[in-house]
Amino acid sequence: xxxxxxxxxxxxxxxxxxxxxxxxxxxxxxxxxxxxxxxxxxxxxxxxxxxxxxxxxxxxxxxxxxxxxxxxxxxxxxxxxxxxxxxxxxxxxxxxxxxxxxxxxxxxxxxxxxxx
Amino acid sequence: xxxxxxxxxxxxxxxxxxxxxxxxxxxxxxxxxxxxxxxxxxxxxxxxxxxxxxxxxxxxxxxxxxxxxxxxxxxxxxxxxxxxxxxxxxxxxxxxxxxxxxxxxxxxxxxxxx
Numbered sequence: 001x002x003x004x005x006x007x008x009x010x011x012x013x014x015x016x017x018x019x020x021x022x023x024x025x026x027x028x029x030x031x032x033x034x035x036x037x038x039x040x041x042x043x044x045x046x047x048x049x050x051x052x053x054x055x056x057x058x059x060x061x062x063x064x065x066x067x068x069x070x071x072x073x074x075x076x077x078x079x080x081x082x083x084x085x086x087x088x089x090x091x092x093x094x095x096x097x098x099x100x101x102x103x104x105x106x107x108x109x110x111x112x113x114x115x116x
Numbered sequence: 117x118x119x120x121x122x123x124x125x126x127x128x129x130x131x132x133x134x135x136x137x138x139x140x141x142x143x144x145x146x147x148x149x150x151x152x153x154x155x156x157x158x159x160x161x162x163x164x165x166x167x168x169x170x171x172x173x174x175x176x177x178x179x180x181x182x183x184x185x186x187x188x189x190x191x192x193x194x195x196x197x198x199x200x201x202x203x204x205x206x207x208x209x210x211x212x213x214x215x216x217x218x219x220x221x222x223x224x225x226x227x228x229x230x
Contacts, residue, residue, distance in 0.1 A: 004159075031216065033216070033217070033218070035218070042220060042221075042223065043205065043218075043223075045217050045218065045219070048216065048217060056216075056217050058217075090159055090160065094216060103209075103216060104150070104165060105162075105209070105216070105218055106162065107152070107159040107160040107161070107162075109159040110158075
């Protein structure tokens, strides 16, 4: 099976712009989660989607949003970019169903966002 | 809330040395525990996992045992190689709001030298 793919791999934006990142999960996986990785804060959970519904959200401002499509592909959007949004954004997919925790999350290579 | 604490790095070892990276956790109930590895410029790769007490996860010579009594999941390898140089993350997952969220430790950088 192909792994989790993320596009683009690298992105440079300026403050105030918005950005959309894309994630395609492993075939058959219906859950997609997003994480932000920075040197200062480490790996932080953004949100999780299952069957086009957001069922878990981390502690991030409303500028961070996401969605999932019927084919399980997911996008996340960051509006009004700030310098502090520079990070590696990782997407992960898993096969678990509601109430079924502990399933392994498989990560993509990430999108490295630089905000100038 | 849930949290994971792992030893500070960087850890520098000579090739063929024994490796231990400590990881302890705080969580209600019975979380699943994971070790992920991140090579430079890449995403996270699952190294091993354990889903219940006393389970031992193993892969590529690495091992970790789920110890509920000490709330620990220490990573070990008997003989490290230069190719093991990477950042290692301990993580737990716990049912939250009907979903599956990973909580990570801060990561431990391992450098293996010849």
